[in-house]
Amino acid sequence: xxxxxxxxxxxxxxxxxxxxxxxxxxxxxxxxxxxxxxxxxxxxxxxxxxxxxxxxxxxxxxxxxxxxxxxxxxxxxxxxxxxxxxxxxxxxxxxxxxxxxxxxxxxxxxxxxxxxxxxxxxxxxxxxxxxxxxxxxxxxxxxxxxxxxxxxxxxxxxxxxxxxxxxxxxxxxxxxxxxxxxxxxxxxxxxxxxxxxxxxxxxxxxxxxxxxxxxxxxxxxxxxxxxxxxxxxxxxxxxxxxxxxxxxxxxxxxxxxxxxxxxxxxxxxxxxxxxxxxxxxxxxxxxxxxxxxxxxxxxxxxxxxxxxxxxxxxxxxxxxxxxxxxxxxxxxxxxxxxxxxxxxxxxxxxxxxxxxxxxxxxxxxxxxxxxxxxxxxxxxxxxxxxxxxxxxxxxxxxxxxxxxxxxxxxxxxxxxxxxxxxxxxxxxxxxxxxxxxxxxxxxxxxxxxxxxxxxxxxxxxxxxxxxxxxxxxxxxxxxxxxxxxxxxxxxxxxxxxxxxxxxxxxxxxxxxxxxxxxxxxxxxxxxxxxxxxxxxxxxxxxxxxxxxxxxxxxxxxxxxxxxxxxxxxxxxxxxxxxxxxxxxxxxxxxxxxxxxxxxxxxxxxxxxxxxxxxxxxxxxxxxxxxxxxxxxxxxxxxxxxxxxxxxxxxxxxxxxxxxxxxxxxxxxxxxxxxxxxxxxxxxxxxxxxxxxxxxxxxxxxxxxxxxxxxxxxxxxxxxxxxx
Numbered sequence: 189x190x191x192x193x194x195x196x197x198x199x200x201x202x203x204x205x206x207x208x209x210x211x212x213x214x215x216x217x218x219x220x221x222x223x224x225x226x227x228x229x230x231x232x233x234x235x236x237x238x239x240x241x242x243x244x245x246x247x248x249x250x251x252x253x254x255x256x257x258x259x260x261x262x263x264x265x266x267x268x269x270x271x272x273x274x275x276x277x278x279x280x281x282x283x284x285x286x287x288x289x290x291x292x293x294x295x296x297x298x299x300x301x302x303x304x305x306x307x308x309x310x311x312x313x314x315x316x317x318x319x320x321x322x323x324x325x326x327x328x329x330x331x332x333x334x335x336x337x338x339x340x341x342x343x344x345x346x347x348x349x350x351x352x353x354x355x356x357x358x359x360x361x362x363x364x365x366x367x368x369x370x371x372x373x374x375x376x377x378x379x380x381x382x383x384x385x386x387x388x389x390x391x392x393x394x395x396x397x398x399x400x401x402x403x404x405x406x407x408x409x410x411x412x413x414x415x416x417x418x419x420x421x422x423x424x425x426x427x428x429x430x431x432x433x434x435x436x437x438x439x440x441x442x443x444x445x446x447x448x449x450x451x452x453x454x455x456x457x458x459x460x461x462x463x464x465x466x467x468x469x470x471x472x473x474x475x476x477x478x479x480x481x482x483x484x485x486x487x488x489x490x491x492x493x494x495x496x497x498x499x500x501x502x503x504x505x506x507x508x509x510x511x512x513x514x515x516x517x518x519x520x521x522x523x524x525x526x527x528x529x530x531x532x533x534x535x536x537x538x539x540x541x542x543x544x545x546x547x548x549x550x551x552x553x554x555x556x557x558x559x560x561x562x563x564x565x566x567x568x569x570x571x572x573x574x575x576x577x578x579x580x581x582x583x584x585x586x587x588x589x590x591x592x593x594x595x596x597x598x599x600x601x602x603x604x605x606x607x608x609x610x611x612x613x614x615x616x617x618x619x620x621x622x623x624x625x626x627x628x629x630x631x632x633x634x635x636x637x638x639x640x641x642x643x644x645x646x647x648x649x650x651x652x653x654x655x656x657x658x659x660x661x662x663x664x665x666x667x668x669x670x671x672x673x674x675x676x677x678x679x680x681x682x683x684x685x686x687x688x689x690x691x692x693x694x695x696x697x698x699x700x701x702x703x704x705x706x707x708x709x710x711x712x713x714x715x716x717x718x719x720x721x722x723x724x725x726x727x728x729x730x731x732x733x734x735x736x737x738x739x740x741x742x743x744x745x746x747x748x749x750x751x752x753x754x755x756x757x758x759x760x761x762x763x764x765x766x767x768x769x770x771x772x773x774x775x776x777x778x779x780x781x782x783x784x785x786x787x788x789x790x791x792x793x794x795x796x797x798x799x800x801x802x803x804x805x806x807x808x809x810x811x812x813x814x815x816x817x818x819x820x821x822x823x824x825x826x827x828x829x830x831x832x833x834x835x836x837x838x839x840x841x842x843x844x845x846x847x848x849x850x851x852x853x854x855x856x857x858x859x860x861x862x863x864x865x866x867x868x869x870x871x872x873x874x875x876x877x878x879x880x881x882x883x884x885x886x887x888x889x890x891x892x893x894x895x896x897x898x899x900x901x902x903x904x905x906x907x908x909x910x911x
Contacts, residue, residue, distance in 0.1 A: 191249030193271065194240050194298075195491070201237050202357060203350025204230070211238040211341060215245075215296070215324060218339040219317055222327040225343035227504040228385025228430075231328040232300050234343060239298045239326055246324070248293040256301030256503050257453040257558035259565055261308035266596045268297070268312070270557075275592030275776045277815045279634040282595050283312065287319045288813075294322035301503060303329040310335050345382030352377055354384060358391035362484070372399040379406050385504060386430035392486040393437065406433055431508045434485060444470050445478045446487060447516060450509035451526045454558030455491065455498035460533075464525045494551040523566055530556065530563040531576070534583045541586045542698045544736025550775060553587045560584065564600055568607065575616030577604035582622035585629065586699075590739060592776035594630050601627040605643075621647050621659035628666045632673065633779070640670055661690035665704050672711055675824060681711040702728050702740040709747055714824050722751045742771035742780050746787065753791055761791045766865055773861045782811040785864050786828045793832055798839040799848050805832055806852025807860035 211234065214221045223231045239250045253271035255264065265282035276285045297316075302309040310333040313325055317337070327333060332340045346354065355377060356367045367373060376399055380386040390402055397405075406429070435443060448465035449456075461479060466472035479499065482488040488499050501509070513519050533556060537549045553560070560580075567577035581600040588597025605623055624647035631640035644663045651660035668683030684707050691701045705728050713721035725744040732741035749764035765788045772780035789804035808829070837845050855863060 192240070192243060192251070193273070194236055194250060194252050197237075198489075198491075199361060200357060201233065202354040203346055204234055204237070207234055207341070207343065208238055208241065211235075211326075212242060214339045214341060215242060215326065218337060219323065220313065220325045220327070220333070220335055220338045221341060222329065222332050222338055223341050223343050224330060224332055226383070227330065228383050228502075229343050229345055230384040231330075231343055233384070235298055235300065235326055235328040239296055242296065246294050246296045248295040248322075250296045250298065252298045252300065254300050255305055255309065257562075258305060259453075259562070261305050262599065263561065263596070264305055264308045264312055266599065268299075269595070270593075271297075275778050275814060277592075277594055277633050277635075277778055279631075279636045280595075283315065285595070285814075286312075286316060290316060290320035290323050292322065293320070296324045296326060299325060299327045301329065302327060302333070303331050306331060306333060309333065346384060346387075347382065348374060348377055351380075351382040351384075351387055355387045355391050358388050358486075359394040362392050362395050362486075364391075364394040367394060367399065369399065372403060376403050376406070379403060380430055383430070385502065388486045389430050389434045392484060393434075405437075406430075428508070431505060434487065435508065435512075438485075439478075439481075441470055441474065441478045442481055442485075443512065445475070446482060446505075446509045447513040447518075448509075448522055449482075449488070449501055450506045450513055451519075451522045451562075452501070452506075452559060453562040455493060455500050455555055456559065457496070457498055460529050460559075461499070463529045464522065493555045495548070495555040498555060523562075526559070527563040527566045527576075530559050531580050531583075534560065534580055538583050538586055541590065541739075542735060542737055546736075546738055547774065549586070550591050553584070553591065557587075560587075564604075568603055571608050574604065574607040575619045577607060578623035579616070579619040580604075582619065582626045585626040588626070588630055589633060590775060590777070592778065594634055597630050598627070598634065601630065617650065617654050618656065618659070621651055621654075621656060622662075624650075625659060625662040625666055628663070629669070632666060632670050637670060637674070640666070644670075657690055657694055658696065661687045661694070661696070662700070664690070665700070668704075668711075669707060672707055673825075677711045677714045677824075681708060681715070684708045684711065697731075699737060699740045702731060702737070703743065706740065706743045706747060709744075713747065713750075718751060718754070721747055738771050739775050739777070742768045742775075742777070742784075745771075746780065746784055749784075749791075750787060753787070753794065758791055758795050762788070762795075765791060769861060769864045773857075778811055778815050781861070782808050782815055783828075785811070785860065786832065788864050789832045790828055793835050793839070798836050799844075801832060802836045802840060802845050802848035803852035803855075804860075804864060805829065805836065806849035807855045807863060809853055811857065811860070 211221065211223070215238070223235050225231050236252070239252070243250050251271050251273075253268050255267055258264065258267055265286060269276070269282045269285055272286070272289065274285060274289055276282075278285075280288075299309065299313070306329070309327075313327075313333065314335045316323055317325065317335070332338060345351070352370070352373055355373060359367050376390060377387065380390060390406075393402055435446070438446065445461075445465055448470075449461065451464065452460070458476060458479070462472040462475045466475055470478065479488065483490060483499070487505050488501055491498055491500060510519070513522060533552070537553055540546075540549050564577060564580055567573045567580060577600075581597070581604045584597065584600075587593055588601075601623055605620070605627065624643045628640045628644035628647065631637070631643060644666050648660055648663035648667075651657070651663060664683050665687035668680045668685075668687060671677075671680035671683060684704050688701065688704050688708060691697070691704070705724050709721035709724035709728075712724070725747040728744040729741060729748065732738070732744065745764045745768040749761045749768060752758075752761035752764060765784050768784040769781060769788065772778075772784060785804055785808045789801045789808065792804060793801040833845075840848065852860070852863075
């Protein structure tokens, strides 16, 4: 995990020196500090600035959780899990994951935009603060959380000097040749009550209007709103006035786009705006120019993301636009257009997952997640749209299981399948069948076989009755996956083989089908057919190279790496497994990652560096905790760890092994991956170069894997469209 996910500052931070000092002091004395103030007063900017300046105080870094785009209180914990960069494959709820992860860390968590979810947020943060003594929370919102031990910093508007600096600086950045008389500017600052957002909106107009013109327009508007009385105005009215004044200065096209943009939750791209917001009154070929005008007026901000440039509206500006959209009577239509776009995006991403664009798809869905959540919420508001909810939740399987979001995927799939009347929607049976097999898959990876069997059995039976061979094949495949994880190799081989035969008959080829081949290879290898397993994985590797598919390729590399290790080709094994680790880490695939790291530990031991092998073993342990040891506690899956531990204890001795193991245990996930990917060093003293991989011990009456077989499974994640 990176030490920080704080965004970079896009322009110069102005003033607030006293507030920064006070915030630093409060964070030194209290574990929960909340910055409160009216909208637009600069709470978020101050909190981020302070958090960035104080990073060195916190050994485990600083993390930002933005909650403004959430609407469902149940997603608050999921949002914090995501902000912390956690991936958990167990059936544990997100609260438990957070408590477990944060229990021993010294970390600053910045929580922004919580006011509409204050009860859920306060309850969760109280629980985390009680259970995680090294956690400090810096919150920013319009109201306190009212949690015991909370210190509140009320953020006032800027003083005149800082406000003048902000106004003139932003005006020059916007392209104003000069900013005019300071006396007029002071009056403008006073009229805007020193609120940073209001000042920035005014500054954006100074390239076109003189300060006197801006002041005159504002002065007229203040009189209208305040019955002609001059003097101090309530700050919330000041901000609303500044935003309303900006709205009045917009052209009809700009006002319309502003209103329509309010349906987006979080970042959005130009193509989404053109589809969602375009229409007869705003042709799509005009959208770019109009969006550019809103950008120039500081009503929309541009930001760079892993998926490319995106745009975002400040919450206060978006809320004003939403009021106008409601006044136009167009809210529901725009929400449906928004949903339709993101359903189309999810479909495109699912198809492109089986292509060289996998990494792009992962980044795209990551950035689009707030909007995908909004689309799911709309589908779940009406029983008549239950099929759409099931379709979208099922289509996003690649995000749930391919990008480390099992818990959130389970949340949406359970809700979609439990909607009143959802079972009776016969016209959209395919959507339900897909949601069922995806739910079964997610439940398997979470270690919940009861829920998995129930979902897959229903999927298989309904597919048989309705004559849907694709859905039936997916259900059969996933039942085989469950058998593989349960040490029933003959049953796994039978079911996965049956599914693969159906896939061939109907012409199905995607990541899920290829993953099935690798899973079949594992079942055969566990039963002694290592040659057949290698042949299957070599074929998968070839197809993946042709299609540019990397995620399933990693699991084929794992099997081939074990085969190379078993044959004594340590260099080839290391090369294969290093690539496997790199791919799995990029996709947040903890199952594939931990299997590869443990196999690398065996390779390292065989190469003669017992000390480094012990470090890698220790580094793997926390990852297993996130994967769910009960799921992978079989004799087959536990084989590499047991073999390696026995070798290393013999080579190093109990105390030396324990010390090196603890060194690995203390590594972060990123550090563990860096260690696994490091250039090979010379063997340490006490190593045993050329060590043979021994036969694994017999455990609990389970069948004992042959030493020539790979001891791990590529069933960590996978799946593909159809169904």
